[in-house]
Amino acid sequence: MKISARNQLxxxxxxxxxxxxxxxxxxxxxxxxxxxAAITNEAVDELGxxxxxxxxxxxxxSDVLVAVA
Amino acid sequence: MKISARNQLxxxxxxxxxxxxxxxxxxxxxxxxxxxAAITNEAVDELGxxxxxxxxxxxxxSDVLVAVA
Amino acid sequence: MKISARNQLxxxxxxxxxxxxxxxxxxxxxxxxxxxAAITNEAVDELGxxxxxxxxxxxxxSDVLVAVA
Amino acid sequence: MKISARNQLxxxxxxxxxxxxxxxxxxxxxxxxxxxAAITNEAVDELGxxxxxxxxxxxxxSDVLVAVA
Amino acid sequence: MKISARNQLxxxxxxxxxxxxxxxxxxxxxxxxxxxAAITNEAVDELGxxxxxxxxxxxxxSDVLVAVA
Amino acid sequence: MKISARNQLxxxxxxxxxxxxxxxxxxxxxxxxxxxAAITNEAVDELGxxxxxxxxxxxxxSDVLVAVA
Structure with missing residues (x-):
């Protein structure tokens, strides 16, 4: 599976x-x-x-903000 | 300014x-x-x-997903 | 790849x-x-x-709201 | 009330x-x-x-990602 | 329609x-x-x-961050 | 610190x-x-x-929706 999210660390x-x-x-x-990451308990279990x-x-x-000093 | 976001890279x-x-x-x-980061053009200008x-x-x-192979 | 997101339609x-x-x-x-879905143009190209x-x-x-009549 | 969200299932x-x-x-x-949906307990009560x-x-x-096989 | 979002300004x-x-x-x-608000052009048209x-x-x-001085 | 978010109330x-x-x-x-705001307990402690x-x-x-009557 490939996903559209630009950030995959x-x-x-x-x-x-x-x-x-x-x-x-x-x-x-x-x-x-x-x-x-804050995810559901169910996801923790399902993905092991x-x-x-x-x-x-x-x-x-679109979920990344940018900060500068 | 300090912000609540857990992830500051x-x-x-x-x-x-x-x-x-x-x-x-x-x-x-x-x-x-x-x-x-996808942000507004205005933010780019305002923050230089x-x-x-x-x-x-x-x-x-809460905006971080977790993927496993 | 498996991902934590609860909703995969x-x-x-x-x-x-x-x-x-x-x-x-x-x-x-x-x-x-x-x-x-509103995603980046790059993602459209990269995923074909x-x-x-x-x-x-x-x-x-956490990105799903619930509405009732 | 009408809301701007594109996805209302x-x-x-x-x-x-x-x-x-x-x-x-x-x-x-x-x-x-x-x-x-992950929402607040208060919303569950308030909306019944x-x-x-x-x-x-x-x-x-903007909260929808796209995945392909 | 009533919606679960805690913040309705x-x-x-x-x-x-x-x-x-x-x-x-x-x-x-x-x-x-x-x-x-950054929303789709379609939403602007549809809601007038x-x-x-x-x-x-x-x-x-869950989309609100908190900052302190 | 200055941040890109358009809304800082x-x-x-x-x-x-x-x-x-x-x-x-x-x-x-x-x-x-x-x-x-729904944030982590850790953020509450860290920011006091x-x-x-x-x-x-x-x-x-991009996290703001618009509703009309």
């Missing part, structure tokens, strides 16, 4: 924390930066997301 | 392309990856975004 | 309209309803999106 | 699950597909969302 | 600018602040959005 | 409610309207968000 999952309905998944990408697994953080270009 | 602007109302700004972040300028790609955790 | 592309930077792609899904091609409309659960 | 609520602050509401739309009630899943075009 | 349209596919609509809300018309800016809580 | 925090992973923060803006503190609700133009 590959990395490794370093943390998975489930809440009541929403989970936070942290992915360490190239350069050592960590990206946090766990620490150490390779994963890609996917972000639509 | 610092880098350098490598491309700015304005459309009729929507512009695409590309920021090269640590590790050499490029993040694309231009190639070579340091900028941060800001993404809310 | 399969269908067939019925319209592709490029703008200056942003394209509108319409996908007819099961039940005859049409879903419109064209009328008649099978495609999936992908939507994160 | 009518259906029937088949599941409502509240979390600590975020609820998941599932709506079965035409064609038998189920759309999941419950299984069996007719509801519309509303999605802005 | 009533006001008056003060500017409508169409692009190739994406339009910018500005709504002056209570307190004199102006909210900008024009300067002087009353309109509501609708924003999902 | 200044106000005062009137409520902070943490969930298991997602918090709801309410900001009263000019004109007496209240904007609700609390009732009575001045804060700005930040919304990207």
């Amino acid at each position: 590959k990395g490794t999952i370093v943390d998975v924390r489930k809440g009541a309905t929403t989970a936070h998944v942290r992915i360490e990408i190239a350069g050592g930066q960590v990206v946090t 997301l766990a620490v150490g697994r390779e994963a890609t953080a996917v972000v639509k270009a | 610092k880098g350098t602007i490598v491309d700015v392309r304005k459309g009729a109302t929507t512009a695409h700004v590309r920021i090269e972040i640590a590790g050499g990856q490029v993040v694309t 975004l231009a190639v070579g300028r340091e900028a941060t790609a800001v993404v809310k955790a | 399969k269908g067939t592309i019925v319209d592709v309209r490029k703008g200056a930077t942003t394209a509108h792609v319409r996908i007819e899904i099961a039940g005859g309803q049409v879903v419109t 999106l064209a009328v008649g091609r099978e495609a999936t409309a992908v939507v994160k659960a | 009518k259906g029937t609520i088949v599941d409502v699950r509240k979390g600590a602050t975020t609820a998941h509401v599932r709506i079965e739309i035409a064609g038998g597909q189920v759309v999941t 969302l419950a299984v069996g009630r007719e509801a519309t899943a509303v999605v802005k075009a | 009533k006001g008056t349209i003060v500017d409508v600018r169409k692009g190739a596919t994406t339009a910018h609509v500005r709504i002056e809300i209570a307190g004199g602040q102006v909210v900008t 959005l024009a300067v002087g018309r009353e309109a509501t800016a609708v924003v999902k809580a | 200044k106000g005062t925090i009137v409520d902070v409610r943490k969930g298991a992973t997602t918090a709801h923060v309410r900001i009263e803006i000019a004109g007496g309207q209240v904007v609700t 968000l609390a009732v009575g503190r001045e804060a700005t609700a930040v919304v990207k133009a």
Whole structure:
């Protein structure tokens, strides 16, 4: 499957924390930066997301803001 | 100013392309990856975004999807 | 590739309209309803999106609002 | 009230699950597909969302990604 | 129609600018602040959005970031 | 720091409610309207968000829908 999102940052999952309905998944990408995703608990289970697994953080270009100092 | 967004990826602007109302700004972040932001032309002007300028790609955790192979 | 998005509606592309930077792609899904996606022109080119091609409309659960009469 | 969102998929609520602050509401739309919305618990209460009630899943075009096989 | 979005800011349209596919609509809300919406040209036409018309800016809580000085 | 988001509504925090992973923060803006933001608990802690503190609700133009009566 290929997806239209302009931003697909590959990395490794370093943390998975489930809440009541929403989970936070942290992915360490190239350069050592960590990206946090807030997704459903169901998605965590269905995809088998766990620490150490390779994963890609996917972000639509229209969801990126730009900040300058 | 500090902002709640979990993801703030610092880098350098490598491309700015304005459309009729929507512009695409590309920021090269640590590790050499490029993040694309779709923002308004007005924001490009107001912030003075231009190639070579340091900028941060800001993404809310709830706007990040996770993909696995 | 599997993705965390809870909503993945399969269908067939019925319209592709490029703008200056942003394209509108319409996908007819099961039940005859049409879903419109606003994505970058680059994504249209890169994925080879064209009328008649099978495609999936992908939507994160946190991007769905609920309305009642 | 009419709203600008391009995607307004009518259906029937088949599941409502509240979390600590975020609820998941599932709506079965035409064609038998189920759309999941992550909304606030307050919205569930205020709109009286419950299984069996007719509801519309509303999605802005800029929040739809496109995937191809 | 009632919608789940927590933020529904009533006001008056003060500017409508169409692009190739994406339009910018500005709504002056209570307190004199102006909210900008980027929506499709089609939505502008279908809803008959024009300067002087009353309109509501609708924003999902999960799309709001918080900044502090 | 300056950010590209077109909508930056200044106000005062009137409520902070943490969930298991997602918090709801309410900001009263000019004109007496209240904007609700759903952000991570971590952001609440990191920014020290609390009732009575001045804060700005930040919304990207592409996340604003328009409704008319």
